[in-house]
Structures are given as C-alpha cells and as structure tokens.
Amino acid sequence: MHTKGTCCCSFEDYKLTTEWLLNQTSHRPKVAVICGSGLGLLADGAANKQTFKYQDIPHFPVSTVPGHEGRLVFGMIEDTPCVFMQGHFHLYEGYSLCQVTFPVRIFKLMGVELMLVTNASGGICPDFKVGDIMIIKDHINLPGFAGQHPLCGPNDERFGIRFPSMSDAHSKDLRGLVLDVGVELGCSDFIREGVYCMVSGPNFETIAEARMLQVLGCDSVGMSMVPEVTVAKHCGLRVLGLSLITNKVSLDYSREEKVNHEEVLEICKMRAEVLQKIVTKLITRCQQQSINTH
Ligand SMILES: O=P(O)(O)O[C@@H]1C[C@H](O)[C@@H](CO)O1
Numbered sequence: 699m700h701t702k703g704t705c706c707c708s709f710e711d712y713k714l715t716t717e718w719l720l721n722q723t724s725h726r727p728k729v730a731v732i733c734g735s736g737l738g739l740l741a742d743g744a745a746n747k748q749t750f751k752y753q754d755i756p757h758f759p760v761s762t763v764p765g766h767e768g769r770l771v772f773g774m775i776e777d778t779p780c781v782f783m784q785g786h787f788h789l790y791e792g793y794s795l796c797q798v799t800f801p802v803r804i805f806k807l808m809g810v811e812l813m814l815v816t817n818a819s820g821g822i823c824p825d826f827k828v829g830d831i832m833i834i835k836d837h838i839n840l841p842g843f844a845g846q847h848p849l850c851g852p853n854d855e856r857f858g859i860r861f862p863s864m865s866d867a868h869s870k871d872l873r874g875l876v877l878d879v880g881v882e883l884g885c886s887d888f889i890r891e892g893v894y895c896m897v898s899g900p901n902f903e904t905i906a907e908a909r910m911l912q913v914l915g916c917d918s919v920g921m922s923m924v925p926e927v928t929v930a931k932h933c934g935l936r937v938l939g940l941s942l943i944t945n946k947v948s949l950d951y952s953r954e955e956k957v958n959h960e961e962v963l964e965i966c967k968m969r970a971e972v973l974q975k976i977v978t979k980l981i982t983r984c985q986q987q988s989i990n991t992h
C-alpha cells in the first residue's frame with residue numbers, strides 16, 4: 699500500500715515492466731539516451747531498431763507534449779546496444795516525480811550503465827547564443843528545494859542509499875569526452891559548459907524570476923532532466939546531460955520577443971543532426987574506452 703507523498707511505484711512494478719521488455723526484445727542495452735523536446739531524431743542513427751509505443755508498455759506513462767513522440771527505441775550504435783526514449787515526462791504534465799523517473803529504474807534493471815540526457819533550455823548566461831549546446835556541468839534542483847524530489851519517501855536500498863551525494867552527478871570524464879568529440883566534429887564553437895536549473899513549468903519565466911536565477915548562478919533554465927539524473931545517480935548510473943539553448947531568456951523589461959514552444963522545437967530541428975553526431979560519436983568512444991580499460 700502506498701501512503702500519501704511517497705513513491706507510487708513498487709519494486710514489483712519496476713520488475714514487471716523490465717521483464718515485459720526483456721521478453722519482447724533481444725536487445726540488452728548498456729546505454730540509455732533520453733531525448734528531450736524535439737530531439738527524438740537522436741535515435742535515427744541506431745541500427746537494427748525495435749520500437750515500442752509507451753502506451754503499450756506496462757506502467758509506462760505516455761507523452762502529452764508536442765515534440766515528444768512517446769516511443770522507446772532499442773538499437774545498436776556500432777557495437778553498443780542502446781535504448782532511446784523519444785520523449786520524456788514532466789511535472790507540468792501532471793505526473794508525479796515517481797512516474798517522471800520510472801524509465802530510469804527500468805534502464806537500471808535492464809543492465810544500462812550509462813545514461814545520456816538531452817533537453818531544450820533557455821539561455822541565461824549572457825555569452826550563450828541560440829543553437830549552443832551546453833554540456834551540463836551541474837544542476838540546481840529548484841523543485842527539490844520545495845520538497846518535490848523523486849527520492850522523497852521510503853528509500854529502496856535495492857536501488858541506492860538513503861542520502862546519495864550529488865556533487866559529482868555529471869561525469870567529469872564524459873564532459874571532457876564531449877569537448878574532444880566537439881573538436882573532432884568541428885563544432886567546438888557552439889559547445890559550452892554550464893549549470894542547468896530545473897523549474898516545474900509550464901510557463902516560461904517572468905523577468906524577475908529569470909533575474910533571480912541568474913543571481914543564483916544558473917546558466918540555463920528548463921523543465922526537465924534533474925529528476926531523471928537524480929534517480930540515475932542514486933542507482934549508480936553514469937550520467938551526461940546536454941542541453942540545447944533554444945532561446946535567450948528575457949532579463950530585460952525592454953525586450954519585446956517572447957519565447958514559445960514552436961520556436962523551441964524549430965531550434966531543436968535545426969540542431970538535431972549535429973547533436974545526433976555528437977551522441978553517436980560519444981557512445982562509440984565510450985565503448986572503445988571500456989574495451990581499452992578492461
Ligand atoms: O522536455 P524538455 O526539457 O527538453 O523541453 C523543454 C521544457 C518544455 O518541455 C519545453 C518548453 O518549450 O522545452
């Protein structure tokens with residue numbers, strides 16, 4: 699029985715979904731890629747694909763936001779078995795954080811070791827330009843400060859410890875690797891590093907809120923990723939986050955432009971191909987490195 703305010707998913711729920719998927723596919727993914735708004739194309743580079751609609755997977759939430767296809771795609775990137783989430787879940791859709799992060803624990807139980815998360819965010823750092831790709835160096839869990847935290851409730855030791863450290867949530871090695879990959883692909887000019895802040899949404903920021911976030915040290919702001927990263931880190935996955943800067947957040951009352959979701963999706967479309975190349979090369983490099991280190 700679940701009590702108010704605790705996780706709505708039991709270990710048996712996670713196990714049932716994992717076993718269902720393992721029975722439906724012979725893929726055994728080592729890498730999971732969560733594709734944010736408009737970035738489902740990241741799965742296109744995979745070979746030997748097998749796709750499931752979220753609505754057909756037991757206990758899986760469904761996507762309700764344009765730009766989130768709502769499909770789980772298994773496939774190979776060179777020799778690495780991967781699983782791609784084409785669309786993820788948000789607090790603003792009305793999902794609990796337990797539902798938002800449900801797939802992460804499924805990945806863990808399936809044998810995934812590395813999770814790459816992509817998303818769209820608004821640039822706060824004045825140096826950032828629209829179309830920049832920000833390697834997430836660290837994050838601020840703003841809803842977490844107010845008790846909206848995916849690890850609230852009884853701790854399940856089968857996944858991780860009660861008080862996990864988050865000081866190294868975003869793998870330093872992987873961040874370095876993205877910089878190398880950026881040089882190789884000739885796109886270092888628009889690869890940045892910074893701090894991502896999660897807000898619940900669904901509205902974009904007021905100018906006063908944006909100014910507050912800037913004072914707090916946020917380089918970009920979005921409505922996702924932090925719950926997934928927190929749960930992934932709790933259960934021992936390596937994590938890398940990439941955020942596409944789709945708009946500049948208004949910090950000035952005299953600025954007339956207003957951000958909208960269509961514009962966000964437009965920029966994602968423009969950068970999806972290069973992001974796909976980065977993700978593909980990164981996964982290949984990780985595979986080579988693990989071969990070299992074993
Ligand atoms: O789902 P992500 O975080 O990639 O997308 C951001 C946040 C909202 O879902 C959407 C607003 O345009 O973009």
Ligand SMILES: Nc1nc2[nH]cnc2c(=O)[nH]1
Pocket residue numbers: 818819820821897899901902903919920921944945946947957962
């Ligand atoms: N909160 C928030 N999320 C975004 N996602 C894409 N752009 C933005 C933005 O400016 N603010």
